[in-house]
């Protein structure tokens with residue numbers, strides 16, 4: 001058994017070695033928390049994006065897609081609340097000179113108490129065997145109760161202090177809990193300060209006339225400012241949605257865990273505009289819909305859970321995360337937020353323009369409410385990639401490294417391998433590539449022994465290998481090897497397309513959802 005951090009190290013090194021992800025500008029020693037998607041990574045990313053886009057826009061008559069600019073009028077961010085409220089509370093350790101998010105320090109402390117509770121429960125389960133009643137144990141064991149109460153008190157106080165912006169109390173809490181710097185072990189802390197996460201830039205040539213802009217920290221605002229344009233030109237009736245994928249930027253302080261928390265990342269967001277009063281119903285529907293989208297990938301129900309928020313963002317009246325079991329534990333993958341009419345009303349105030357909808361059924365105009373689904377494409381990439389990477393021991397003891405992607409997401413769907421580089425086999429193999437490439441991504445590979453080529457395609461996650469041998473020249477059949485079962489069957493070249501296509505198309509995935 002490999003432990004979590006070993007598994008995560010393998011994910012990072014495999015992603016680099018097999019051309020999925022490189023550190024940005026690596027020849028200059030990279031740029032912290034910025035990454036480039038390589039030849040296979042960009043293909044996987046495109047496939048995930050396509051699955052999301054089609055599930056939103058193609059499958060729903062009342063959802064349309066847009067592509068708004070990254071740069072927006074700067075007042076957008078005043079109206080959205082990002083100028084005033086998109087902050088992280090920061091604290092520095094004077095000994096190590098390291099900077100931390102104050103709330104994360106407290107949450108990490110709480111996670112340690114949670115781990116203690118879980119250890120206690122596991123120990124008891126082992127001791128009591130079949131007669132163990134976990135719920136009863138959690139409700140009656142004095143140590144578990146005390147620890148759970150402690151967690152509740154700490155999180156409540158943290159939530160309140162952050163809400164009231166009482167940063168002195170956040171520092172007092174860190175001191176009372178005797179939290180020390182993970183790096184130096186020292187408890188010599190500075191005061192807690194707010195730090196805005198938006199990246200600034202300038203528009204214009206001369207220093208005195210240039211306009212201060214921000215790189216968008218979320219794609220959602222490009223949708224809100226276009227609400228009326230889309231509604232009118234598309235003659236959309238409520239409820240309807242606008243979907244968008246694109247880059248977002250955040251000057252993350254604690255940027256770590258590979259592509260989990262980046263400074264430049266991509267979001268896939270959908271704003272669903274609804275009549276006021278129906279937000280609870282739509283919030284529940286979208287929670288269910290999004291979970292189904294994830295489960296259709298077949299990565300295992302046990303890998304996901306909902307986490308309903310107690311502390312809400314400045315725009316939300318309800319919010320829940322879909323968490324995924326990453327190699328470093330359960331963490332947020334997607335957010336579903338009931339954003340009320342906060343954004344549209346605020347843009348009305350700042351622009352003086354009406355952003356309302358005339359509802360013929362209610363015979364009145366109003367500012368629509370919004371339920372948002374927001375998922376990080378890079379985080380989804382990490383979920384798919386880390387879940388796919390396996391080391392399997394084969395009969396005879398050899399280890400194969402394989403990326404078990406859901407077939408429709410794999411960068412290449414089929415690799416065509418001539419058994420030898422002569423006797424007309426490469427020519428026939430290339431003919432097969434030329435026939436299949438119109439329908440799915442097909443590659444040609446002739447280097448090394450065929451066994452090694454199978455391993456290489458396994459490590460890239462290619463679902464099918466098609467081997468062309470001397471018999472192929474005589475009877476127009478090939479060997480089709482399937483990645484997961486490693487089963488090989490003889491099949492007519494004429495049947496390749498119909499056999500493979502149904503298994504690897506995004507449409508197949510969409511039908512399961």
Ligand code: GAP
Nearest residue numbers: 218220260261262265333334335374375376379
């Ligand atoms: N429009 C709402 C919004 O932006 P969020 O919870 O801040 O909400 C939504 O972000 C999703 O974007 C997250 O669930 C996560 O998947 C992704 N995300 C946020 N910050 C990220 C970062 N620094 N790096 C990678 N993905 C990030």
